[in-house]
Each structure stands twice: as C-alpha cells, then as structure tokens.
Amino acid sequence: xxxxxxxxxxxxxxxxxxxxxxxxxxxxxxxxxxxxxxxxxxxxxxxxxxxxxxxxxxxxxxxxxxxxxxxxxxxxxxxxxxxxxxxxxxxxxxxxxxxxxxxxxxxxxxxxxxxxxxxxxxxxxxxxxxxxxxxxxxxxxxxxxxxxxxxxxxxxxxxxxxxxxxxxxxxxxxxxxxxxxxxxxxxxxxxxxxxxxxxxxxxxxxxxxxxxxxxxxxxxxxxxxxxxxxxxxxxxxxxxxxxxxxxxxxxxxxxxxxxxxxxxxxxxxxxxxxxxxxxxxxxxxxxxxxxxxxxxxxxxxxxxxxxxxxxxxxxxxxxxxxxxxxxxxxxxxxxxxxxxxxxxxxxxxxxxxxxxxxxxxxxxxxxxxxxxxxxxxxxxxxxxxxxxxxxxxxxxxxxxxxxxxxxxxxxxxxxxxxxxxxxxxxxxxxxxxxxxxxxxxxxxxxxxxxxxxxxxxxxxxxxx
RNA sequence: GCUCCCAUGGUCUAGCGGUCUAGGACGCAGCCCUCUCAAGGCUGAAACACGGGUUCGAGUCCCGUUGGGAGCGCCA
Numbered sequence: 001x002x003x004x005x006x007x008x009x010x011x012x013x014x015x016x017x018x019x020x021x022x023x024x025x026x027x028x029x030x031x032x033x034x035x036x037x038x039x040x041x042x043x044x045x046x047x048x049x050x051x052x053x054x055x056x057x058x059x060x061x062x063x064x065x066x067x068x069x070x071x072x073x074x075x076x077x078x079x080x081x082x083x084x085x086x087x088x089x090x091x092x093x094x095x096x097x098x099x100x101x102x103x104x105x106x107x108x109x110x111x112x113x114x115x116x117x118x119x120x121x122x123x124x125x126x127x128x129x130x131x132x133x134x135x136x137x138x139x140x141x142x143x144x145x146x147x148x149x150x151x152x153x154x155x156x157x158x159x160x161x162x163x164x165x166x167x168x169x170x171x172x173x174x175x176x177x178x179x180x181x182x183x184x185x186x187x188x189x190x191x192x193x194x195x196x197x198x199x200x201x202x203x204x205x206x207x208x209x210x211x212x213x214x215x216x217x218x219x220x221x222x223x224x225x226x227x228x229x230x231x232x233x234x235x236x237x238x239x240x241x242x243x244x245x246x247x248x249x250x251x252x253x254x255x256x257x258x259x260x261x262x263x264x265x266x267x268x269x270x271x272x273x274x275x276x277x278x279x280x281x282x283x284x285x286x287x288x289x290x291x292x293x294x295x296x297x298x299x300x301x302x303x304x305x306x307x308x309x310x311x312x313x314x315x316x317x318x319x320x321x322x323x324x325x326x327x328x329x330x331x332x333x334x335x336x337x338x339x340x341x342x343x344x345x346x347x348x349x350x351x352x353x354x355x356x357x358x359x360x361x362x363x364x365x366x367x368x369x370x371x372x373x374x375x376x377x378x379x380x381x382x383x384x385x386x387x388x389x390x391x392x393x394x395x396x397x398x399x400x401x402x403x404x405x406x407x408x409x410x411x412x413x414x415x416x417x418x419x420x421x422x423x424x425x426x427x428x429x430x431x432x433x434x435x436x437x438x439x440x441x442x443x444x445x446x447x448x449x450x451x452x453x454x455x456x457x458x459x460x461x462x463x464x
Numbered sequence: 465g466c467u468c469c470c471a472u473g474g475u476c477u478a479g480c481g482g483u484c485u486a487g488g489a490c491g492c493a494g495c496c497c498u499c500u501c502a503a504g505g506c507u508g509a510a511a512c513a514c515g516g517g518u519u520c521g522a523g524u525c526c527c528g529u530u531g532g533g534a535g536c537g538c539c540a
Contacts, residue, residue, distance in 0.1 A: 011540050046539060103538060110537085119466040120536060138538050156469075165467055165536095173538040180540045204468060204535040227470075227533095234532065262476090265489090269477055272488040291470095291477080294533065298475050301490045311503090348503040359501095409499090424499035436501040 004036030005194045008062075008069075009184070011043040012054040015245035016061030018297055019199060019229045019237055022263045026226055027197045028067040029264065029285035036194075038067075041074040041187060045177060050077075061246040064256050066278055074191065076183050083178035086186050086216060087139055087171055095215045096171060098137035100130035121167035136174035141182075141212060143168050149207040154195075154224040155290045161207040169208055181205060185212045193221055197287070200225035201236075224287050227267050228294045237297055249302075253325055253354030258306040265305075266295045275308045307351040315344040318356075325357035331364040339364075341446050345438040359436075363446065368433040368455065370462050375429060383426040384460055386416070390427065391456045400449040402441040409441070430459035 008024040010016065016024075031038035040062070044050040062069070090096035101122075110120035122140070130137050143166045150160040171182035178186075188196060203225050213220045231241030243249060249259055261276050268290045270276075276284070313321065319340045323333045333339035342363035343356060350356035362368050370379075379387075393408055394400075413423055424440045431443050431452065444452050 009540090013540075043540060049539080099538090101538095106537080114465065114536090117465040121466095159468075161468070167536090170538050175538080177538085179538070184540090199534090200469065201534050202540095205540095207468095225469085230533080232475090236534075265476065267476090269488095272478070274476090274489050293470055293477095295477090296475060298490070301476065304490055307503090346502090349501065420499045422499090428500065434500090438501085440499060 002194050004031055004034045005039070005192055006031050006036065006197055007039040007041050007074075007188070007191060007193055008067075009041040009043050009187075009198075010058050011046065011049075012051060012058060013046060013049040014054055015247060016058040017237070017244045018246065018263070020058075021061065021065060021246045021259075022229060022266060023197065023199055023226060024062065024067055025065070025260060025263050026224075026268075026285075026287070026290065028069075029281055030195065030197060030287050032282040033285050037070045039071060039074065039191060039193075040069040041191070042076065043180075043183070044075060044077045045180070045183060047077075057245075057247065064250055065246065065260055066256055074187065076187065079183075079187070080177065082190065083172075083183055083186055084176070087178060087182065090141065090171070090215060091139065093215075094142070096139050096141050097127060097168075098130045098133075099126035099140045099168075099170070100132040100135040100137045101125055102135070119165070121165075122169075124168060127168070138170045138174045139172040140168040141171050141208075141215070143208070143211060149210050151206055151210050151220065151223055153203075154222060154287050155227075156225065156292050159203065159206070163207075163211075166208055166211070171212075181208050181212065185209050185216065185218070188221060189213070189216070189218045195222045195224060195287075197224040197226065200227055200292075224290070226290060227292055229266055230294050230296050232296060234294075234296065241297070242299075251354075253352030253356070254302065254306050255309045255321075255353070258302070258309040261309065262302045262305045266297070267291050267293075275305065303351040310347065310351070310353075310356075315340050315347075318343055318347065322353050322356050322360070325354045326361070326364060328354075329357065329361060331357075331361060333364065338446070345442050345446055349438070362432040362434075362437075367458065368431075370429060370433045370459065371435075374433065374435045375459075375462055378425045378429045378435065379459060379462060383422075386418070386423060387426050387430060387456055387460060390423070391453060391460075394444075394449070394456075395453055397449065400445055400452070402445045405441045405444050426459075427456075430456050 006027045008027050010020055028038050030036070042055055044055070087096065106122070109123060113120040125131055126140070127142070144163045146163060148160050148162050150158060153159055169181055170179055172178050206223060210220055229237050231237050237244055243252065246259065250256070257278055260278055260281065264276065264281050264285070265274065268285070270284050310318075319333060319336055322343050323339070326333050343360050346356055346360045350359055390412065393412060397404055397408060409420070409423060412418075413420060425435060427440055428435060428437050428443070431437065431440075431447060437443050447455070
C-alpha cells in the first residue's frame with residue numbers, strides 16, 4: 001500500500017460537530033498509524049454561508065482534540081482557476097454540456113417527478129445543446145445512461161450503482177463557479193489523496209465522483225465510508241439533540257483525550273479494550289475493522305470514559321484543569337496547594353471538570369449556603385447542642401489533621417454513646433451546606449481550624 | 465416514491481460456519497465496603513428483527529420480508 005495521504009474537508013458553515021470530529025479523527029488516526037499525511041481542506045465555495053469565524057472555530061476544535069495537520073490549509077475558494085480548467089476540459093471533450101434550464105423549471109420538474117413516484121432526476125432537456133442559448137447556462141456532466149459503476153469501500157466491500165439511476169449533475173453554476181462533486185474530485189486528485197474517508201452520507205455521491213475521475217482520466221482513490229452518528233432518536237445528530245459541537249463538550253468539562261477515546265469507539269473496537277490514550281489509538285487503529293452500522297451518541301458513556309481519564313491525572317495537573325471552571329463560577333484557586341488538596345478530595349465524585357468545580361466549590365467560598373432540607377434534618381436542636389460541644393473540643397486541638405480529628409470524634413462518640421452518622425452529618429452540613437461530601441475528617445483537615453470553626457458558628461446561627 | 469447503506473441486550477460493541485447454554489463495557493437493580501456521596505469489589509436482569517434457503521452444523525453465508533438511516537440542489 002502507498003503511504004496514505006488523507007484529508008479532512010470541512011465546510012466553514014458551522015462549528016466542528018461530533019460527526020465531523022469523528023470523521024476527522026478516523027482520518028487522523030489512519031494517517032498517524034501508517035506514518036502518512038493528514039491534510040486539511042476548507043470547502044468554502046459556498047460564499048453565502050461560509051465564514052472565517054466558523055473556520056477558526058473548526059480549527060480550534062481540531063487543536064483541542066489534538067489532531068494536528070500537515071502542511072498548509074487548502075482553500076477551495078483560492079482554486080477556482082484550477083476547477084475551471086477541468087470543467088473546460090470536460091466541455092471540450094464533450095463529456096459536459098451547457099444547460100439553460102432555470103432553477104425554477106428544475107424545481108418544478110423535481111416536484112412533479114416526486115409526485116408521480118419517479119426519481120427526481122434531470123430529464124436531459126439540454127443534452128443536445130441549450131434549449132435557450134440566450135440565457136446564462138450552467139454546465140452539466142454527461143453521465144453514461146447504461147452500464148454500472150462500481151467502487152471499493154474499505155469498510156463495506158464492493159458497492160455498485162446502475163448508471164441509469166444517476167443523472168447529469170451540474171458541475172459549474174451559471175455564474176461559472178464549480179460545485180461540490182467537481183471540486184472534491186479535482187482537489188483529491190491534485191492533493192494526491194490516496195484514501196477518501198468520510199461519512200456514509202456520501203455513498204450516494206461516490207458513483208458520480210468515480211465517473212468524474214474516469215472522465216478526467218484520474219486514478220480512483222480508495223474509499224472508506226464511516227457509519228453516521230445518530231441522536232437517541234436514531235436520526236442524524238443535530239442541534240435538537242442538545243450539544244453537537246465539540247467545543248460545547250469542552251465547556252462542559254470533558255477532557256480532550258476522553259472525547260477522542262469515546263469517539264474512536266463509535267464504529268470501531270479493539271477486543272474488549274475501552275480506555276485508550278491518544279498514543280495507543282494511533283498504534284491500534286485500523287480502518288478495516290471499522291463497522292458499518294450507525295451508532296448513537298451516548299453522553300453517559302462519554303462521562304464514564306471521561307472519569308477513567310480523569311483518574312489518571314495527577315493532583316497537581318488536575319488543579320490547573322479545574323481552575324478555569326472554578327473561575328467560571330467566580331471562585332479563584334490561587335492558593336494552588338490548598339486547591340490541589342481540595343480538588344483531590346473530590347476527584348472520585350465528579351465525572352467532568354465542571355462537576356468537579358461545582359462540588360469542590362464549598363472549599364473556596366467565603367460563606368457557604370446551607371441547604372434548608374439538609375438543615376431541617378441535621379441541624380435540629382439536639383444536633384446543634386452536639387455541634388457546640390464539638391466546636392469547643394475542636395478549638396482546643398493543636399493539630400487539625402485527620403488522625404487527631406478522628407481520635408477526637410471517637411472520644412466524643414464514646415462519651416456520648418453516639419453513632420458516627422449522627423455526629424458526622426451535622427458537621428458535614430456545617431462544612432459544606434449539604435449532606436454529601438468527602439470523608440468528614442478530610443474535609444475538616446483541608447478547610448483547616450479557622451474556617452471549620454467559623455462554619456460551625458455559622459451553622460449554629462443558621463435558622464430557616 | 466426511487467436508489468444506496470445498515471440490522472447482536474436500552475446504548476457502544478466482540479463474534480469473521482462448529483470453542484456461543486452469545487463475551488466485554490456503559491447504564492440499571494441488588495449486595496459488600498462505609499460517617500454521607502462517590503470510587504472499588506461481587507451478583508443479577510437484559511440481545512443474535514422475522515421467514516426461507518445453503519450446510520452434517522448458521523449470530524456468522526445467500527435470498528426475501530420487516531424496521532431504521534442516508535441521498536435524490538445552480539449546498540457541501
């Protein structure tokens with residue numbers, strides 16, 4: 001096999017979404033696995049909808065996911081001359097012809113064909129020359145009407161279309177600009193792409209493109225059509241399924257590596273392995289073992305994968321990762337040592353960076369808010385009396401570390417013949433405002449004596 | 465409507481003719497651990513869409529049916 005040269009070719013008409021990211025990822029993994037080349041091409045021929053902002057956003061998504069590309073970006077908008085050359089060539093050789101039908105006429109014919117239960121193909125009105133030569137003309141590729149077109153797909157084997165099912169597609173608009181099917185072919189050939197890896201929504205375009213390759217006397221590349229990613233309703237993933245752009249997942253606190261890991265497992269697997277580092281993926285990825293059935297995007301599993309990657313991060317690195325999310329809720333984590341300890345104590349309890357920030361927030365607030373329901377249950381009169389005594393004892397403690405705290409609690413429980421639950425919960429509510437937190441000794445030790453005592457005081461004053 | 469693609473538990477998947485009384489993972493339920501919640505450990509419920517072939521033998525091959533998806537633009 002030739003050294004692979006692949007490309008990801010987004011059109012800058014939206015952000016990098018989950019499906020696009022997966023397509024990009026499989027291209028990237030395939031290239032990196034084989035020591036090949038991964039190129040990026042911006043398909044910006046739709047002047048109406050393409051923006052620089054979307055382009056930047058897509059590149060940002062690529063960088064976040066760690067998919068580096070080789071060489072410079074290719075812009076279709078800068079290659080119109082090239083496309084025109086090939087359109088002219090097809091025209092000169094009689095493989096293409098001018099068509100004067102208007103979009104309105106075409107639309108009407110399509111509607112009628114659909115209504116009559118026929119496939120809405122172009123009827124060939126201008127095949128023998130434009131019927132209205134005075135009008136501006138688009139250019140159509142002359143498709144064979146007989147025979148069939150076959151191509152090989154790495155994921156699915158051989159796929160065949162009857163040429164009679166195809167029609168004469170427009171390769172250049174009446175304003176002279178080229179259209180998608182022509183530009184992809186010209187670009188993929190001139191960029192020397194060896195493997196075209198894309199979503200399987202392109203399978204239907206492929207025979208037309210193969211015909212163009214042949215008409216232009218170009219070698220046909222290998223194809224690999226990836227199964228779609230659907231929403232829970234099994235429909236193509238879209239906005240109404242919630243977050244679809246990868247940056248939204250970044251904002252939700254997912255790790256780049258977890259995202260890559262999860263996405264890679266949609267349509268691909270490697271034995272029973274679930275958790276992969278980026279490096280492992282590039283080593284183990286194999287296009288031939290990509291399946292062909294569509295899959296459903298499942299945030300639950302993504303969250304689990306994320307938690308698995310989170311677990312591998314050191315306490316020190318984790319602070320840096322969580323910090324922006326604390327800042328997001330107006331908390332600062334400038335005391336890095338304190339923050340590291342605080343976040344480490346919660347690390348098993350949060351599946352995303354954002355969750356981690358949220359549940360660690362009580363460590364960083366000047367004053368915590370006490371949940372009325374928690375207070376109702378755990379700050380009753382008897383609890384307050386106990387808290388007051390505990391406060392008294394704590395104030396005399398010289399070392400506020402876990403061991404001495406534990407001894408203190410045990411002594412008190414013994415003396416009062418009281419269960420841990422009844423002592424720990426009121427303290428927990430006082431420290432965190434809720435009934436859920438890391439171990440109570442740990443929480444006290446991290447907060448430290450001063451803050452702990454102040455919070456007990458606040459809890460004793462609390463009335464709902 | 466037509467064409468193409470797809471079909472293993474709710475979800476991601478293993479399985480490439482016998483080792484499948486179908487394996488793993490997420491999620492779910494229960495139990496253990498336990499100061500709460502997690503994490504962790506154990507256990508459990510849960511699938512080869514259906515019908516025909518081929519074969520000594522089919523989740524695995526072929527054909528239908530059904531169901532789902534995608535495409536059918538002077539969008540990409």
